[in-house]
Amino acid sequence: MAKTGPQRYPGASTTYWYQSAWGGDSMESNVIVWHTTEGTSLPSYSGGAQAPNFTAVPDFKNKRLLWYQHFDFDTSARALVNRPGGVETNTLNVCQVELVGTCDPSTHKKWGSTPHLYTSELPDWVIRDLAAFVKWAHDQHGVPLTSAVTFKAYPGSYGSNGVRMTAAKWNSFTGHCGHQHVPENDHGDPGLFPMGAILDHAKGASTPTTPHQQGEDSDMPTTLGLYSTTDRPLVPGKWTTLTVEKTDIVTGANAYTASVMLTVDGAPAGGTLQGRFYHQRTDGSRWDSGIVERPTTAGSSFVDFPHAGSIAATEKLRFEVAYFPATSGDEKSVTITTSRVRGLYWK
Numbered sequence: 001m002a003k004t005g006p007q008r009y010p011g012a013s014t015t016y017w018y019q020s021a022w023g024g025d026s027m028e029s030n031v032i033v034w035h036t037t038e039g040t041s042l043p044s045y046s047g048g049a050q051a052p053n054f055t056a057v058p059d060f061k062n063k064r065l066l067w068y069q070h071f072d073f074d075t076s077a078r079a080l081v082n083r084p085g086g087v088e089t090n091t092l093n094v095c096q097v098e099l100v101g102t103c104d105p106s107t108h109k110k111w112g113s114t115p116h117l118y119t120s121e122l123p124d125w126v127i128r129d130l131a132a133f134v135k136w137a138h139d140q141h142g143v144p145l146t147s148a149v150t151f152k153a154y155p156g157s158y159g160s161n162g163v164r165m166t167a168a169k170w171n172s173f174t175g176h177c178g179h180q181h182v183p184e185n186d187h188g189d190p191g192l193f194p195m196g197a198i199l200d201h202a203k204g205a206s207t208p209t210t211p212h213q214q215g216e217d218s219d220m221p222t223t224l225g226l227y228s229t230t231d232r233p234l235v236p237g238k239w240t241t242l243t244v245e246k247t248d249i250v251t252g253a254n255a256y257t258a259s260v261m262l263t264v265d266g267a268p269a270g271g272t273l274q275g276r277f278y279h280q281r282t283d284g285s286r287w288d289s290g291i292v293e294r295p296t297t298a299g300s301s302f303v304d305f306p307h308a309g310s311i312a313a314t315e316k317l318r319f320e321v322a323y324f325p326a327t328s329g330d331e332k333s334v335t336i337t338t339s340r341v342r343g344l345y346w347k
Helices: 105-111 124-141 167-172 195-203
Strands: 029-037 056-060 065-068 094-099 175-178 222-228 232-234 257-265 270-278 286-288 294-295 299-310 316-324 334-346
Touching: 056 124, 065 124, 065 257, 094 124, 105 175, 124 195, 175 195, 195 270, 257 270, 257 316, 294 299, 316 334
Parallel strands: 029 094, 029 175, 056 094
Antiparallel strands: 056 065, 222 334, 232 334, 257 299, 257 334, 270 286, 270 294, 270 316
8 A cells, every 4th residue: 555645753763763674564544542651761662573653752851752753654563462363453544652651640659750751640841742743643644633532541441441442443443542442452551641632732722833853942963973892791690881982971961862782792592681771860869761671692692772861961871781691590701892872862
């Protein structure tokens, strides 16, 4: 099927583009399914195996969303369950959007003062930027500015929740819904999502919106490129902060996207390399991103750890890695032989 209309959302970064590796079916999308990542940073999506079409990451300092595009608008993504013998989900004219944040009130409480989005209490600037995307999808692709479903608060939205569509309703549905509404799925995100307010904003009931160009009003991004061939041993089970030319990958930035790529020698197949970014604060405390896991392979292991987020002016972005052998009791160290960091950051 031919795809019509512009396939890239204006201003969206394609740094984490998965269509080349994971393909997808061409279609004419007339449904948008909304998700929450249940995290505070851009997920790795298992290297794209579970990725949506778009991810919206909050930039709290500048009060805007940073958009990342992983597939064309009219190419099927991979964030929904699709069981054999039932309806189609990912491939049924569906564009999928993940919002970095949570719909779970217990998670919201646990995160406390850590900057994050909670869908039951989205700030106006998030509604504004989501509405800009909704309006673009309507104007360029004809996605209706409608949502004939009820968004329930989590955890009541999980599983058989009373709002999940039947196969027949799903097959004929157009407009906007959430993961909680899709048949063959049990997730309850995005919870009590303010779909009505977003649609009203997109229709012009509020101040008109336009897509925000990433980097607009905050200068052009600075390219991040670090490289090291210094051997670095990894002791099993111990986290090691990595130095790639320098320890502090980014300082004084407000938004960034970065990938650490490592070549590791001496690790038998079946082991695990874990990596995470963290924000080091001046008082000695730190904020940790989610852990990304990569398997070790026979010979050299080539692994990557992507991340995106925002930091305070006084924080320093760092990365640490840990090695866990396949065999219990194996205490032999492995060696990082090559380290690379690639990305962009905005001052």
